[in-house]
């Protein structure tokens with residue numbers, strides 16, 4: 001600070017006061033319930049008064065921030081005071097959303113939590129993992145250990161890391177099998193990655209046990225928690241270092257937004273990278289790799305997401321109840337070979353799901369919720385599955401999920417089509433698998449559509 005002029009130092013001091021106020025507001029909101037946080041985030045009365053009194057977070061569409069003078073600019077561009085500078089780096093509307101996401105993901109967690117928004121879920125998977133692959137002469141032979149039960153885009157991204165960067169990719173075929181994780185993680189592992197529940201297999205993971213294995217080898221444990229959302233599961237509470245979401249899904253349920261987020265606790269575990277990266281990974285990627293690569297979210301998309309996010313808990317409650325009813329119906333239909341849903345007692349990961357997933361701020365039977373996503377195998381193979389899929393009359397055929405409207409897809413020919421033949425086997429995909437994202441329609445109408453589609457099998 002000594003090398004800055006007195007006037008620059010005055011701006012730095014102003015910035016310190018802004019951060020102190022934000023920190024006070026964060027502490028205050030941490031004492032509120034999940035729904036209250038989802039509705040208000042950090043946008044309080046003082047924020048409203050600074051924005052023409054607007055009770056709703058405004059959309060700031062301007063590309064750049066005007067500065068008082070060169071001293072103000074110097075302090076801001078040196079990241080020595082809160083500022084948004086230029087909309088590729090950040091923006092006030094994105095900041096409101098980031099603060100809400102950090103508070104929701106950190107709900108019940110005793111420590112600092114920070115969020116960084118990206119222009120898509122895949123950009124979040126990329127930025128949430130890429131920094132761990134930096135060159136480090138002390139660790140010349142990097143490997144990554146990841147659950148093969150993951151979204152097709154993540155599967156192909158990690159395959160790209162292996163093909164283009166000489167990183168050894170070690171897939172865990174059965175993410176419930178701790179001996180498989182233990183056998184694959186070693187001192188050269190740069191990061192350990194899991195998706196829970198997984199798209200489309202709904203596979204689950206013993207988060208605490210895998211986090212312990214990763215940490216013992218000096219590697220961070222990164223969880224893609226898109227399908228659960230913090231309304232059902234908060235992996236930071238169980239030892240995860242980073243949580244990634246495709247915000248495009250049920251967080252922005254209306255279907256107008258593609259977005260992603262990387263959320264970090266402070267002092268993550270990593271054997272590579274600067275201290276600044278370990279201290280606050282989300283801020284680090286905002287200030288450096290994201291700034292330089294530029295996969296930025298549009299402020300209007302952030303505003304639409306802020307709006308949908310307010311009802312996350314109650315929507316999750318309804319869609320989880322409907323999904324359970326639909327899963328039970330499918331399980332009783334003779335045209336269905338098997339149903340994958342974490343809330344079904346016969347599901348292989350049921351006990352693990354019960355340990356980690358529950359509706360936030362609920363208790364007893366009201367807390368037993370397992371999300372809106374399920375998948376089922378149609379008896380009669382690929383042709384029969386395609387027939388059932390083609391007969392759907394209300395449930396949309398689309399590569400999408402987390403919507404207010406029910407949507408179905410056949411992963412083998414859509415979300416996971418780009419995975420090569422032998423890798424499809426590693427990922428555990430079957431051609432007769434239909435993935436169903438249950439929306440907010442009445443369960444009777446969803447079941448009626450499925451019943452008529454399955455009736456010819």
Ligand SMILES: Cc1ncc(COP(=O)(O)O)c(C=O)c1O
Pocket residue numbers: 120121122123125151153154195199224226227245246247248249258259260
């Ligand atoms: C679990 C999961 N992670 C990441 C992604 C990628 O997100 P986006 O489509 O927002 O890039 C998806 C998309 O389907 C997903 O299901």
